[in-house]
Amino acid sequence: MNGTETGYAVTLTDLSKRFGDFVAVDRLNLQVGRGEIFGFLGPNGAGKSTTIRMLCGILPPSGGSGTVAGFDIGKDAEEIKKNIGYMSQKFSLYEDLTVEENIDFYSGIYRIPAIKKRERKEWVIEMAGLREHRSSRTAILSGGWKQRLALGCAILHEPPIIFLDEPTSGVDPISRRNFWDLIYHLAGQGVTVFVTTHYMDEAEYCDRLGLIYRGELIALGTPEELKTHQMTEEIVELFCDHPQDAMGLIEELPGVRHAALFGRGLHVVVERAAAAVPAIERKLADAGYTAVQPERIIPSLEDVFVSLIEARDRQEAPQGEFSR
Amino acid sequence: MFERLTCMLKKEFIQTLRDPRMRFILFIIPAFQTVIFGYAVNTDVRQIKTAIYDLDNSTESRDIATRLSRSGYFQVTEHIRQEGRVRELLDRGEVKAVFRMNRGMGETLQAGRTASLQIILDGADSNTAGIVLNYAMNIAARYNEHLRVLQISRERGAAAAPEGVVLQSRAWYNDNLESSNYYVPAVIANIVLIITMLLSSMAVVREKEIGTMEQMIVTPISRGEFILGKTIPFVLIGFIDVAIITVVAYFWFGVPIRGSLPLLFAATGLFLMSSLGFGLFLSTISRTQQQAMMSSFMFIFPAMLLSGFAFPIENMPATVQWLTFLNPLRYYLVIIRSIFLKGVGFSILWPQMLGLFVLGAVILSFAVQRFRKTLT
Numbered sequence: 001m002n003g004t005e006t007g008y009a010v011t012l013t014d015l016s017k018r019f020g021d022f023v024a025v026d027r028l029n030l031q032v033g034r035g036e037i038f039g040f041l042g043p044n045g046a047g048k049s050t051t052i053r054m055l056c057g058i059l060p061p062s063g064g065s066g067t068v069a070g071f072d073i074g075k076d077a078e079e080i081k082k083n084i085g086y087m088s089q090k091f092s093l094y095e096d097l098t099v100e101e102n103i104d105f106y107s108g109i110y111r112i113p114a115i116k117k118r119e120r121k122e123w124v125i126e127m128a129g130l131r132e133h134r135s136s137r138t139a140i141l142s143g144g145w146k147q148r149l150a151l152g153c154a155i156l157h158e159p160p161i162i163f164l165d166e167p168t169s170g171v172d173p174i175s176r177r178n179f180w181d182l183i184y185h186l187a188g189q190g191v192t193v194f195v196t197t198h199y200m201d202e203a204e205y206c207d208r209l210g211l212i213y214r215g216e217l218i219a220l221g222t223p224e225e226l227k228t229h230q231m232t233e234e235i236v237e238l239f240c241d242h243p244q245d246a247m248g249l250i251e252e253l254p255g256v257r258h259a260a261l262f263g264r265g266l267h268v269v270v271e272r273a274a275a276a277v278p279a280i281e282r283k284l285a286d287a288g289y290t291a292v293q294p295e296r297i298i299p300s301l302e303d304v305f306v307s308l309i310e311a312r313d314r315q316e317a318p319q320g321e322f323s324r
Numbered sequence: 325m326f327e328r329l330t331c332m333l334k335k336e337f338i339q340t341l342r343d344p345r346m347r348f349i350l351f352i353i354p355a356f357q358t359v360i361f362g363y364a365v366n367t368d369v370r371q372i373k374t375a376i377y378d379l380d381n382s383t384e385s386r387d388i389a390t391r392l393s394r395s396g397y398f399q400v401t402e403h404i405r406q407e408g409r410v411r412e413l414l415d416r417g418e419v420k421a422v423f424r425m426n427r428g429m430g431e432t433l434q435a436g437r438t439a440s441l442q443i444i445l446d447g448a449d450s451n452t453a454g455i456v457l458n459y460a461m462n463i464a465a466r467y468n469e470h471l472r473v474l475q476i477s478r479e480r481g482a483a484a485a486p487e488g489v490v491l492q493s494r495a496w497y498n499d500n501l502e503s504s505n506y507y508v509p510a511v512i513a514n515i516v517l518i519i520t521m522l523l524s525s526m527a528v529v530r531e532k533e534i535g536t537m538e539q540m541i542v543t544p545i546s547r548g549e550f551i552l553g554k555t556i557p558f559v560l561i562g563f564i565d566v567a568i569i570t571v572v573a574y575f576w577f578g579v580p581i582r583g584s585l586p587l588l589f590a591a592t593g594l595f596l597m598s599s600l601g602f603g604l605f606l607s608t609i610s611r612t613q614q615q616a617m618m619s620s621f622m623f624i625f626p627a628m629l630l631s632g633f634a635f636p637i638e639n640m641p642a643t644v645q646w647l648t649f650l651n652p653l654r655y656y657l658v659i660i661r662s663i664f665l666k667g668v669g670f671s672i673l674w675p676q677m678l679g680l681f682v683l684g685a686v687i688l689s690f691a692v693q694r695f696r697k698t699l700t
Contacts (some may be wrong), residue, residue: 056542081544092539096339109543154539294695 009034009161009192014064017050024050026215037187040196047215048196052165057087069161085159089166091150095139099130102138110157124152144175146304164195180205185293200302219308233257234273235303238294239265249287253279259321328387328545332553340557354515354565361511362504369455373419377404382430397459420446421456486606508573509664510633512566513656517599518624520562525616527554551692555600562596582667591659597684598652603608605691627653655679
């Protein structure tokens with residue numbers, strides 16, 4: 001394999017995709033190392049799925065280039081297909097086929113050698129917890145079962161790289177947790193996992209994250225790096241009664257970007273916490289609030305992403321106002 | 325080597341045949357359709373409902389009325405008494421023809437002069453009216469012949485009556501001119517077209533709709549393996565339907581099979597290249613199954629109308645006749661009818677088989693070209 005040239009499992013160089021006038025993916029540059037769990041985050045329509053589809057050879061790119069397992073996505077798409085597993089949020093199984101028939105079908109398509117076939121099939125059935133349902137039609141299975149069966153079918157051929165496009169959408173929390181245990185297990189065996197999601201808790205599981213917004217990569221780093229270095233603002237957390245009224249008061253203060261309900265308390269995005277904390281304390285004390293104790297906290301990933309996206313929106317706002 | 329293809333085939337067969345309703349549609353409905361077509365698509369005109377308006381009531385006029393009803397073609401349902409009833413019966417469609425014998429008919433004939441027998445037809449159904457007129461003219465001619473013979477024998481004695489020329493008709497290939505012999509084999513062509521085209525037009529677009537197409541694209545399956553996997557099952561279903569309809573035609577309708585059945589299946593194979601090719605093409609360009617189904621029907625109807633199944637191609641305007649050369653059904657129908665009724669072989673049917681092959685090859689390669697292993 002010529003994948004050793006770069007040492008990366010996946011590389012993107014100025015990768016772009018346009019649909020007519022709409023730029024879905026705008027010159028992405030990215031490298032994903034072998035054995036990494038790379039999380040691709042962003043709101044709906046940001047270009048996550050489009051990027052994955054270009055990497056898997058489902059969509060031809062409109063510009064730029066990329067490699068997967070060392071193969072060029074433009075020239076060697078068919079070679080790439082032997083080295084990847086792909087699973088989308090649709091859990092593409094044949095619902096009118098039984099669990100076993102689905103597995104047999106995909107293991108035939110991937111030409112799994114006869115001696116390995118049985119072992120892999122049992123592995124998938126065991127992994128998906130479908131021992132009692134092996135001859136049930138796939139249509140009757142619940143979301144979590146379908147999800148694991150779809151993953152099993154996608155990695156029957158033990159590919160070194162797996163692409164997962166919102167693999168946990170529509171699945172209950174326990175199934176999600178089990179699913180991520182499985183992903184960890186695979187990554188532990190050296191498999192590269194490229195996953196898109198918009199669940200922040202799932203993002204925390206990833207080794208590295210890329211945030212994509214309106215087709216552009218706006219942040220890249222480990223969850224820790226993003227939380228500590230990416231934010232220009234700081235976060236102050238406080239707990240009080242009637243938080244909704246307090247929100248209004250706090251937002252009037254200078255140096256406060258905005259405040260949002262967060263669990264039982266409030267998260268306030270401020271320019272400088274050192275200045276904001278006493279100001280908030282004073283303001284709320286004047287309004288009759290007691291023992292609010294605002295303090296600076298490390299932002300959650302959600303805070304980081306909301307702040308990054310809002311910052312990006314502010315940059316583009318002048319144009320936006322005009323066109324409206 | 326053929327592992328992927330075998331897998332595809334197995335999966336397609338399970339998907340197509342697991343549902344009992346689907347099995348019913350694919351294998352039982354064609355047999356039913358054959359029976360229905362065999363009885364319903366019938367251009368034989370017999371027992372035409374007829375009224376007689378006899379103003380003369382002479383021996384001669386009654387003789388003509390008896391000849392009409394005894395011919396088997398006319399069923400006299402009413403003897404009209406007053407003028408207005410003629411229009412009423414025709415308006416309501418209760419009769420297709422009214423024979424009117426004017427007063428003095430008998431006397432005129434006895435005097436050796438020409439009398440007129442009027443026939444009023446329901447011309448709205450022009451096809452039937454033409455046939456009815458033909459029968460009536462035959463009966464009138466035979467009556468004239470009878471009168472002439474009578475006259476001659478009266479003049480020269482019974483033995484001297486000359487017969488003149490008598491037409492001895494003999495219809496080759498279909499002795500009794502039964503229309504079921506003509507139509508039932510042709511049903512094969514229609515049903516094979518409808519079933520294989522609808523199935524193949526659904527084939528790819530269904531996978532697009534449920535999202536499995538995307539999954540197939542990321543597997544290493546090749547374009548050829550995928551397309552063969554999608555078409556071979558329908559070829560087999562097409563062959564099975566031909567066999568079912570042939571059995572029904574032979575045993576139920578007594579349609580003769582004079583030619584070679586292997587040749588029939590070979591021609592079916594050639595025909596399937598076109599129908600599957602076109603179905604596959606529609607499936608590739610359609611976004612939804614509904615779209616694919618509608619566009620298939622847009623093809624099926626003109627194909628059937630311009631095939632010579634019911635309306636003779638020779639009667640069509642010249643430009644339309646040229647158009648029919650692009651219709652695979654046209655060639656297939658000629659082949660089927662010739663094999664069943666005429667018993668001719670490849671030496672006579674090769675131009676049609678060549679036509680099918682060329683059309684099929686063009687359509688199929690176009691469809692395969694158009695099919696890409698990517699979404700757009």
